[in-house]
Amino acid sequence: MSTTTPTAPAEPERKAPAAKRTKVRPGDRIFSGAARGAGISLLAIMAAIAIFLVVKATDALSKNQGSFLTDQGWDPNTAKPAFGVVTLVFGTVVSATIAMLIAVPVAVGVALFITHYAPRRIAQTLGYIIDLLAAVPSVVYGLWGYIFLAPKLLGLHSWLSDYLGWIPVFDKEQAGVTARTLFTVGIVLAIMILPIIAAVTREVFLQVPRAHEEAALALGATRWEMIRVAVLPYGKPGIISASMLGLGRAVGETIAVAMVLSPSFDLSIHILDPGNTTIAANIANQFGESNEIGRGALIASGLVLFIMTLLVNGAARVVINRRKAFSGANS
Amino acid sequence: MTVLDTGDKRPGIGTDAVEVGRAGLADPRAASLTRRTLPRQVPWAIAGGGVLLTIVFKLTLDNWALAVFLAGVIFIGVLSAVSWRFEDARRARDRFATSLISTAFVLAVLPLVSVLGYTIQRGYGKLSPYFLSHSMRGVGARDDTGGIYHAIIGTLEQVGLAALIAVPIGLLTAIYLVEYGRGRLAKTVTFFVDVMTGLPSIVAGLFIYAFWIMMLGFQASGFAGSLALMILMLPTVVRSAEEMLKLVPNELREASLALGIPKWRTVLKVVLPTAFGGIVTGVMLSIARVIGETAPLLLLVGLTQSINTDPFSGWQSALPLYVFDQNHAGNQFAEDRAWAAALTLIVIVMILNLAARLIARWKAPKAGR
Structure with missing residues (x-):
């Protein structure tokens, strides 16, 4: 019986602290124990996320008749479930890439403008407005992108395909009437992540030592030369980590993409045609209509997304390991 | 005449650039010192x-x-x-x-x-006391009635519960990291707080679905949603509280410890009150961040058109979910409702942000920087 044993191991543990010279007060032990416990519970949550996703994903993957890595279709709710993640990963990567190409240069420009160009008195207000805009919920961006922006971008779509159509990516095959495309999604995502990147980059630029800037100016540098030789080199790790933060948001964004994009499972490089879909948006779109295996399949795709964001964040960590304050979690 | 013996009266470098430009016509050496502007x-x-x-x-x-x-x-x-x-x-x-x-x-x-x-x-046009105080129960596709009361209740309860769980855990973790944490465990926790910051909200939703609903067998409810929101809040709370605790000057801790006060009382009675304003700011900002989360709620809360004040049983609604749902409803009045709800959401987020900044300005510890 196990009920007779439990008191035995408790005895030596109680004696151990007595050997120390200073007495640890019980209040201290409880409090530090609680604090440590909270830290450990946070680790436990992260571990549980990984474990549960893997377990549920393998359940579904074992029933998959197709190949999870190469299949283009998503058909897990039938008697012969077959689903693959390649279209989803492609759409996720492409939309995030478009967003980054637009957002990073503009955000760096915004941060430079606020820190080095705008009059000092306005600058703080501008930075504050950018912070506020970073807090606008994504569902609002989704609604705006779907109802306001997408119709306005139709002209840009046909202009791009008319003049740049010889580049395969800009070739518009469907004479579409809708601009709910991967390209539009990229623009909406760019607008969403811009305030975040700008806010973090601004913080970094504000920390550039004044002596560096003044030294450059004293040597006769113009303002742009000062920025190039003093501000940008110093801020580079910060810019990279801010971009990674933005990339993480763009990759994981769900609801705005689900609202703006008109999804399909034909993998197509023509970003001006409606179609393609992203991992996160696909989960939001399909979850309600899926059965047990279908939801397992969606969890499997969620695991892929989780790994992608882990890689992005890990890369950011490596770059900024020296400067913890720029992590952006507190912006 | 004077132009010839000008050697000792060339213009100083500091003079107005336009002036120098004109003077430069007379004196070539001056032009080489400053540039034309x-x-x-x-x-x-x-x-x-x-x-x-x-x-x-x-x-x-x-x-x-x-x-x-x-x-x-x-x-x-x-x-x-x-x-x-x-x-x-x-x-x-x-x-x-x-x-x-x-x-x-x-x-x-x-x-x-x-x-x-x-x-x-x-x-703006749709927002009215009626809209704020009625649910969507029994509202047909051709009715220009209905409101967001049930969604507001859902959002308040879900976010409130999430904060109720996330704030103590997050605060204790921050205390651990700043006051106690040494060695490998503290480093690991710091690293995973950073990783958690980048966790996509839909993945948090999937996890709670796999854990709470698939494994433990609970039904979709407001509480399931708040569990996911809790995970999303946690890293922001930890991070902001950590920053604020670090700003508390060490002299305060030392003074208290020197008087023989136990460490736990020092933390509770000296460190936390000093950092209180900053911590409240951080909590409010993290609430503002999760209050607009839609994706996890989509999987976990269910969706109902009527008022359900019990977050632990039965489906609920939430403001972001309401916006999403009305946008999909596709009748002529739904779109206006979606915009009005979106505006309400933005107003709430902005108020939270403004209040947080005001508290930060009043109360933040004035050290460092």
């Missing part, structure tokens, strides 16, 4: 020309975006060319960069202003 009005004049050009393009092409774009390109080109011709290459490059950076700022602000402006414009 465009009068300050010239860039503004060219900018004014750009605005005029925008209006002309708008009238001929009838497309604001295209007009602004073309006029912007021409403005940057002309300014750089003028500077190149009348100043030097370095000045031209500087002006080019200045105008590009200013353009980037305008480019960024336009869509952001448009998001806010359009939401206010579309949502």
Whole structure:
């Protein structure tokens, strides 16, 4: 019986602290124990996320008749479930890439403008407005992108395909009437992540030592030369980590993409045609209509997304390991 | 006559650049010390020309975006060319960069202003006390009635519960990291707080679904949603509380410990009260961040059109979910409801943010920086 044993191991543990010279007060032990416990519970949550996703994903993957890595279709709710993640990963990567190409240069420009160009008195207000805009919920961006922006971008779509159509990516095959495309999604995502990147980059630029800037100016540098030789080199790790933060948001964004994009499972490089879909948006779109295996399949795709964001964040960590304050979690 | 023996009266380097330019005609050495500069009005004049050009393009092409774009390109080109011709290459490059950076700022602000402006414009008309105090129960596709009362209740309860769980855990973790944490465990926790910051909200939702609903067998409810929101709040709470605790001067801790106060009482009675304002700010900002989360709620909360005040049983609604749902409903009144709910959501987020900044300004510990 196990009920007779439990008191035995408790005895030596109680004696151990007595050997120390200073007495640890019980209040201290409880409090530090609680604090440590909270830290450990946070680790436990992260571990549980990984474990549960893997377990549920393998359940579904074992029933998959197709190949999870190469299949283009998503058909897990039938008697012969077959689903693959390649279209989803492609759409996720492409939309995030478009967003980054637009957002990073503009955000760096915004941060430079606020820190080095705008009059000092306005600058703080501008930075504050950018912070506020970073807090606008994504569902609002989704609604705006779907109802306001997408119709306005139709002209840009046909202009791009008319003049740049010889580049395969800009070739518009469907004479579409809708601009709910991967390209539009990229623009909406760019607008969403811009305030975040700008806010973090601004913080970094504000920390550039004044002596560096003044030294450059004293040597006769113009303002742009000062920025190039003093501000940008110093801020580079910060810019990279801010971009990674933005990339993480763009990759994981769900609801705005689900609202703006008109999804399909034909993998197509023509970003001006409606179609393609992203991992996160696909989960939001399909979850309600899926059965047990279908939801397992969606969890499997969620695991892929989780790994992608882990890689992005890990890369950011490596770059900024020296400067913890720029992590952006507190912006 | 005086021009010849000018050796000892050349203009100082600090004199006005335009003056120097004129004097330079008489004295070549002066011109080599300073550079020719465009009068300050010239860039503004060219900018004014750009605005005029925008209006002309708008009238001929009838497309604001295209007009602004073309006029912007021409403005940057002309300014750089003028500077190149009348100043030097370095000045031209500087002006080019200045105008590009200013353009980037305008480019960024336009869509952001448009998001806010359009939401206010579309949502304002529908927002009324009636809208705020009625649910969608029994509202048909042809009824211009209904409101967001049930969604507000859902959001408040879900976010409140999430905060109730996340704040103690997050605060204790921050205390651990700042006051106790040494060695490997503290490093690991710090690292995973960073990783958690980048966790996509839909993945948090999937995890709670797999854990709470698939494994433990609970039904979809408001509480399941708040568990996911809790995971999303946690890293922000930890991070902001950590920053604030670090700002508390060490002298305060030492003074308290020197008086023989136990460490736990020092933390509770000296460190936490000092950092209190900052911590409240951080908590409010993290609430503002999760209050607009839609994706996890979509999987976990279910969706109902009527009032359910019990977050632990039965389906609930939530403001972001309501926006999403009404946008999909596809009848003529639903879109207006979606905009009004979106406006309500933005107002709540903005109020939380403003209040947080005000508290930060009053109460934050004045150390470091």
